[in-house]
Amino acid sequence: MEMHQVRYFLAVARRLNFTRAAEDCHVSQPSLTRAIKNLEIELGGELFRRERSNSHLTELGQVMLPLLKNSYESALAAKSQAEKMKSGTMASLRIALTQSVDFDIVSDSLQEVGRSFGEINISCQRLSRDGVLKGLRNGDVDICIAGSLGESWERLDNWELFVESHAVAMSVEHPLAHKTELELADLAGERLITRPYCSMWADCASLLAEAGIDIDNCHEAGSDRDVIRLLEAGLGIAVVPTSTRMGDKSCKVPLSQVFKKSVHLYAVAGRQRSKALNGLINLLRSADWERFQGLGVPT
Template sequence: MEMQQVRYFLALSNTLNFTRAAEECNVTQPALTRAIKTLEDELGGELLRRERQHSHLTELGRRMLPLLQQCYDAATSAKSLAKAVQSSEVAPLNVTISNSVNIALLVSTFTELFRAYPGVHLKINRGSPGAVIEALKEGQAELAVAGPLGQAWDRLDVWPLFQEGIELAVNADHPLARRNEADVDLSQLAAEPVLSRIYWETSEELWRCLSAKGYTPRTAHEVENDQDLLALLEANVGIGFVSLTSPRSANSRRLKLRDLDVSRIVSVYAVAGRLRSPVATTLLNLLRAADWSTFGVSEPA
């Protein structure tokens, strides 16, 4: 199997048309057709069923597509890496990270990327879920890391990274923190002022689960990010619901929520069908291969 054959197949899977695929790959149609036929012979079956205007991938073609895409991305990334190491060229990469994701989780992966691409120029933007989607739509970011973005845009490719629980955060001097217990019942929060997160990907699901348990939080103050919430927690002006990996401080304490199983999945996002740079593909592969269990989180369900 040759990378040229794989490239032709990926173009064909996108266009479902031999003429347009050949134009996209800058080869003649007979050359592309021969390469696809050779690939089909090697894989043992048809990859595309030719039916005039209704051509479509066969079952074998659909199963091979993600594997061959990964194979092609890895080969392209390897070639680019070799070139970057040889020339020390600058490789720009724009990444958007949700306000709710602790960047400390990503530092180790970024360090691996810097070793692979000494000339990488990483630009990190922060934002709400809406800003994350907008950055991807407008091409302002090649990759994004965020919690659940729902069905806001149907062109998103999603690779789940890890699943984490939601906990209660309180000031270390708060009466709830001085109890000799590691968890708390929702009935004990009835009179507590709650620090609420604006544009938190988990808010809707959390509030729905709390309501189902008969608890309606009494919102006292609203903030956009974990750092601001932590600052208000340290001032002891309220309690807050936070993700397990959000920043901590010596002046705050975490408590489990009794009889409430709420979690969220953090994923890496990209635009489906949009060509990614080799450095972005490398970062994507590093994120997907990372061992997130060291942060106390679990594999996505």
């Protein structure tokens, strides 16, 4: 089935006249009639009942009309999008973040890309560390933002964006919330909410255990959103990166111990990138990350 056959069919269905349909399509009537006949052969029956100057859709034609109309409109939409992507007026951005990375890290840069490049389609996924590597290798994502992936791959572009410290997060009504700084020893006896999805959790757990913190009798969260909800319910405290956005009923208190986490931008070297994607990468690499390196982040 050729798209010009579908176009001719839709023109005849609209005009119910082969001569006028041929004029609308800027082809000769014999060419249009031949194309319709070939379409009827492929579909296995007549699409029109011809009656002198007027024609009418057969039962098969009536059934085919909405289906072929949708197919033709979808093809036109696909062509339009392809032309926009080729001209750079539309771009697709497929971004992956690990569960421990706050979306605030990319939101400002995405907003700037939207202003600069017009129409963009954004796909944002939350993946595990292994999922990030798989997504990059398979071409399912264009870039990802995560902690250290701990793996060397010759095709992996790796830019460190910033290094942040950690803080203790809790409900605003927690007795420790009024402190200006906390030490690990202050967490003794507190019910901990762990973040096993974070790439730094193994190091964090080791430090907590050395300080005598019970890391076995604890709550386990599956995302930072879950951590915040547990904190707001007064069900414990958590050690989180300073970039983690708190809710209205939760807060962060700086942790005196030096415990750092590096946040990286990853892409695949040598893979073709759109102007919008290159723009996003450049914006992220040149951004001022000072607000994420201390506790001066929005809460």
